[in-house]
Amino acid sequence: MVTPSWRDLRPETAVSGEVSGTTRYIDIFQVRQLHTLQRPLTETAYEMAFLISSQVMELYFGLLCHELARARREVVADDVPATLRTLRRSVGHLRALEATWESYADMTPLDWNPIKAKLGKGEASSVHSYMFRHLAFLLGQKSPEMLEPHRSTPLIHQGLHEALSAPSLYDEVLALLQRRGLSLPDSAVHRDFAEPYVARPEVEAAWVRVYHDESFADLRELGEALTQVADRFHRWTDAHLTVTMRTFGAKPGYAHTPAVGWLRDRLEQVVFPELWSARTTM
Incomplete structure (x- = not known):
């Protein structure tokens, strides 16, 4: 009998009896499922790094x-100490999120082009990351378009529409x-939350x-925690822009828009x- 490779250890094989037994660790963290979620379409050396890093980013967005x-709910409840703890955890998550670019930060256009060809012309663009869009809306980067x-x-469109219309974390702050x-x-404070936020001198x-x-010492701490998140x-x-410039150049992205130009505009927000x-003026 041929022993299955680690990538063959799919959940259904355990059910069918080809592979028996499990552990608490495997069950709790869905390890078998995780290791069957990468389906490379090319032989390009960087594709596995690209797939796994993208999946890790999606998990961090969530x-x-x-x-x-949670921080937004804590602000609504006037619980600044709890909000600070949540925001400080979030800063750590954002550091880890930024590090995900490192797995293919040195990828060249020659490495990327075969992968891009399999992704299609905009059909698998990162603009379709609805969880990232939820995150951007929570941070106040509202854009109905x-x-x-x-x-x-x-279903995803409806969920995003609700998130667009809800107050952002900053709106609640x-x-x-x-209130203070x-x-x-x-x-x-009382505005159409679906519209982009406009900075005000007041x-x-x-x-x-x-x-x-x-x-207002506690609010000053809150301001600093928010600044670290931002x-x-x-x-x-910025890392997204740099990696795109390195691997993609000025090629058009989703809906024939200039990918690098679009990311530069987002960086300015x-x-x-x-x-x-x-x-x-401080």
């Missing part, structure tokens, strides 16, 4: 959505600042006061903008 949604790539998947007595215009002034007034998210986006602009 983890960050879980954590930042980003629902369009998901129109062919109704601004509501918290207003800081002067914020109602237009900053919000910037509120953050400046938070950083100068010791009675910083790490920016670093991941600052998360939690007044926390950055306020530093000029």
Whole structure:
């Protein structure tokens, strides 16, 4: 009898009796399933790294959505200490997310082209990562047009539409600042959450006061935790741009849009903008 290779140890083989036995570790972490989720389409050396790194990114997107949604609930409950713990965990997750690029950061166009040919012309674009879009919406990067790539998947489209219309983490933080007595215009707190956030000088002034007034020490800590989240998210986006420039060049991406140009535009969209602009006058 030929012993199955590690990649042949699919869940169904255990059921059929070809491979028997398991362990608690294998069951809890779904190890057999995990190792059957990579289906290379080419013989390119980097494809396994590309597939696994992309899958790991998707898992981290889901983890960050879980954590930042929790942080949003904690802000709504006025529980700043719990929010700080959640945001600090999230910073660690973002560091790990950024590191996923390292597995194929040195891939060249000659390595990438065979993989891209199998992915199709935009059919398997990263723009279809609905979990990343949930994460971007949670962070306040609202863009109604980003629902369009998901129109062919109704359940995902509906979920994203709900996320687009819900307050972001930053929206709830601004509501918290207003509840704590800081002067914020109602237009900053009560608005159409599906529309992109527009930075306001009054919000910037509120953050400046938070950083100068010791009675808002916990909010200052919250501001710094949010800044770390924004910083790490920016670093991941910057790494995405760099890897794309290295492997893709100026080739068109999804719907014939310039991939590098699109990523450069996304990089310019600052998360939690007044926390950055306020530093000029602190």
